[in-house]
Each structure stands twice: as structure tokens, then as C-alpha cells.
Amino acid sequence: MEGVRDWRKLRGYRSHIDIPSTILSLLGERKETDYRGKDMIRDPGSDIVYAEAVHNEKGRPVLIFSEAEEIRATFAVKKGSKKYIAQYRGSSILWEELFDLVNDPGERIDLSGDENNRQVLDELRSELSSHMRTLGMGLMEIERRFK
DSSP states (O other), X not given: OGGGGGGGGOOSOOOTTHHHHHHHHHXXXXXXXXXXXXXXXXXXXXXXXXXXXXXXXXXXXXXXXXXXXXXXXXXXXXXXXXXXXXXXXXXXXXEEEEEETTTOTTOOXXXXXXXXXXXXXXXXXXXXXXXXXXXXXXXXXXXXXXX
């Protein structure tokens, strides 16, 4: 298996969603449309990593939507040394945070209100919005699914 030796080439952050696609590809079982994740061996990716979570107002994962009083969705994007996180209820952003992972690896200092970071914040908002649309999770879809 030629690709197995190539795992050493992987550097930086990757998304967990890429693991099944990579394993199946290494086993010769994956077709390109089977999973959302990317084959980490064949697609070295970029410096962008996304994360999504659906949970209730207490932060617990939601498995059955009808059993939750309120559904929230949290999305994150990490690009280079910056990480942006936003939580939605319907199409409304409840809160958002921006972190500099080099100077603040513990994510304790929220830079989202700092005017000096406005351009980075806008860029990551746009990046996340594009990713959400790719998943079929644009603001209108969130409103319909998680209202």
C-alpha cells in the first residue's frame, strides 16, 4: 500500500471528518462521493480546519431534535494562527469569539471586539459562511432546521 508510507507527510491541523475517508482510501474502498471528509494522503489540504456541533442550550449534544427545548449550532474555523467560533440559534449569532493561537494557545483572550482584528474577523466570518453553505447549513437552513 503505497499511501501508507505517505502519512508522515501530514503536518498541521486536520479535521476528524477526514479520518474515515483517509482510512477507506488507503484500503481501496473509498469513492470520492462517499464522505464529506477528504483523503489526507491524496489531498494535503490547506491551513484551514472547520468544526461543527449541534447541541441544546446547556451545551449537551442533541440526538433527537424534538426532545430539546432549544437547538443551537456552533461552528468554528481555524486558519493559520487564528481561530473563529460562532454559536447560532436559528439564523441569529448568539456569540462569537476570535483567538490568536500563537499568542494565546489556551484561547483565553477574545479578540473579536478589537478593531485591530476587524479584517481577520471579517475574513474568517466569510470563510465560515462559505463552508456552512457547502454543508447546506446557510443561515436560512439553520433557521429552518434548528428553530
